Amino acid sequence: MHKLLFIIGIVSLLQGCKTPEARQPVQQNSGTFIDASIERNKKLVEAEEAQIAAIMAANPKEEYITSDNGFWYFYRTKDTLGTATAKFGDLVKFTYNVVDLDGNMILSEQENGVQEFVIDQTNQELITGIRQGLKLMREGEMVTFLFPSHKAYGYYGIIDKIGANVPVKSTVTLKSIE
16 A cells, blocks of 8 residues: 555656646637738728818818827917926916817817816826827917817717717917916
């Protein structure tokens, strides 16, 4: 009996010292869903940029500027005195509206009221494009931005106001920088 227990102990010890073997996945994905999603998004961005380009071409009197952040804008009121732009941690007060590219009001300036935002620190429900656009503005300026959907409300939109993947236009007035 002792010999049998000894043999079982030695066999289990040898089995325990065996190197682990890699398990094969039960199901392999080829990545086609991700590839298809990338292609779909590229086509969406291309179509939105074409819409925005058509708006800019239809308004040649406006001097559109291309942002490094992937949107376009022009000044309605520009600060010619050269005051500073908002920096990290600055508190800015501003008003803004949001319209679709056909000019239909989505969020009015009155509906939004005066907003306060701490640059790069406030976790406020503010679209990415406006967050980035505020850093380009000086106190007292009024700027109209053209945002592709990924810089605006993206895939989710706003319930009962704007659908998914809709590019928008927004006019922002920067009241103060503290």
